[in-house]
Amino acid sequence: KKELLKRYKELPSISKDGKKVEIAGNIGSPEDAKKVILSGGEGIGLFRTEFLFMDRDGMPSEDEQFESYKEVAIAMEGKPVIIRTLDIGGDKEIPYMGIEQDENPFLGYRAIRLCLDRKNDIYIPQLRALLRASAFGNIKIMLPLITSMDEIKEAKALINDIKSEFDLNGIAYNKDIEVGIMVETAAASLLADIFAKEVDFFSIGTNDLIQYTMSVDRGNVKIAGLYSPFSPAVLRSINRIITEGKKAGIMVGMCGEAAADPLLIPVLLAWGLDEFSMSASSILKSRQIISLCDSKALLSKVDKVLEMATESEIKDYLKKIIEEIG
Numbered sequence: 542k543k544e545l546l547k548r549y550k551e552l553p554s555i556s557k558d559g560k561k562v563e564i565a566g567n568i569g570s571p572e573d574a575k576k577v578i579l580s581g582g583e584g585i586g587l588f589r590t591e592f593l594f595m596d597r598d599g600m601p602s603e604d605e606q607f608e609s610y611k612e613v614a615i616a617m618e619g620k621p622v623i624i625r626t627l628d629i630g631g632d633k634e635i636p637y638m639g640i641e642q643d644e645n646p647f648l649g650y651r652a653i654r655l656c657l658d659r660k661n662d663i664y665i666p667q668l669r670a671l672l673r674a675s676a677f678g679n680i681k682i683m684l685p686l687i688t689s690m691d692e693i694k695e696a697k698a699l700i701n702d703i704k705s706e707f708d709l710n711g712i713a714y715n716k717d718i719e720v721g722i723m724v725e726t727a728a729a730s731l732l733a734d735i736f737a738k739e740v741d742f743f744s745i746g747t748n749d750l751i752q753y754t755m756s757v758d759r760g761n762v763k764i765a766g767l768y769s770p771f772s773p774a775v776l777r778s779i780n781r782i783i784t785e786g787k788k789a790g791i792m793v794g795m796c797g798e799a800a801a802d803p804l805l806i807p808v809l810l811a812w813g814l815d816e817f818s819m820s821a822s823s824i825l826k827s828r829q830i831i832s833l834c835d836s837k838a839l840l841s842k843v844d845k846v847l848e849m850a851t852e853s854e855i856k857d858y859l860k861k862i863i864e865e866i867g
């Protein structure tokens with residue numbers, strides 16, 4: 542079976558009816574990029590930069606970060622590399638940063654909220670490192686946990702300030718660098734039409750989107766039954782995000798675990814998702830599923846889930862669809 546999958550390594554990610562998408566990898570370090578290449582990944586859809594900050598005694602310097610981002614950009618040889626700015630807090634703690642534990646960490650001081658509050662010691666050095674590294678490949682900047690337009694505008698203003706300074710001092714960077722957002726909160730989903738006009742791409746973070754849509758802690762085993770990408774509310778939200786992103790003409794990807802779920806791939810493909818980002822080990826299998834799907838013929842079938850009331854009904858229905866696909 543492994544041998545069979547191997548032939549998909551050299552093939553493009555293309556559906557039976559000729560729809561081309563991108564299957565990218567999720568990584569936590571420059572070394573992981575090699576695994577993505579070996580697995581036939583067409584880019585990096587999520588570089589979780591918090592891992593550069595974890596398991597050490599102090600902050601990585603701007604230069605250290607620059608070297609890591611540059612390494613990935615070069616390794617990917619011009620393929621897209623989406624680097625997410627620091628997403629700590631919630632389930633990822635960093636002791637040396639001196640951040641008090643919140644009462645509700647997932648609803649608290651984390652990700653973009655923390656970064657915009659600590660511009661000088663955290664955010665600006667990271668954004669500078671990202672912009673400098675953008676001279677070496679196709680880096681895109683992604684902002685995590687966005688809930689408001691103010692956050693997008695503030696982060697973009699910071700990026701523009703750094704660009705101006707680089708122009709003044711002759712520091713190389715990609716002037717057309719794309720800036721996108723994770724759509725992983727209920728607020729971002731509801732405002733997707735408005736946010737799509739302000740950013741270059743969306744990436745749906747289902748790991749958090751499920752948590753913030755269902756009000757269920759993603760790590761709590763006692764309520765894990767509620768944590769499902771097949772929840773009707775979650776699927777309606779995903780449909781809305783893709784539809785609004787496509788309407789505005791921006792790229793819409795997904796980097797949460799759901800992007801590699803065999804039952805969901807046909808749905809996401811039919812709805813028009815452009816990029817599926819996942820762990821390297823899921824890439825070939827996902828490419829095979831896509832190659833077996835007729836996205837146009839699937840659309841009317843998968844749209845039925847938008848009228849269904851329960852998670853189990855949706856899951857059973859999607860199981861039948863994947864059986865038909867083969």
Ligand code: PEP
Nearest residue numbers: 725746747748749796797
């Ligand atoms: C997500 O929330 O879906 C995601 C990809 O990010 P993380 O799992 O790092 O929160």
Ligand code: MG
Nearest residue numbers: 725746748749
């Ligand atoms: Mg997330």
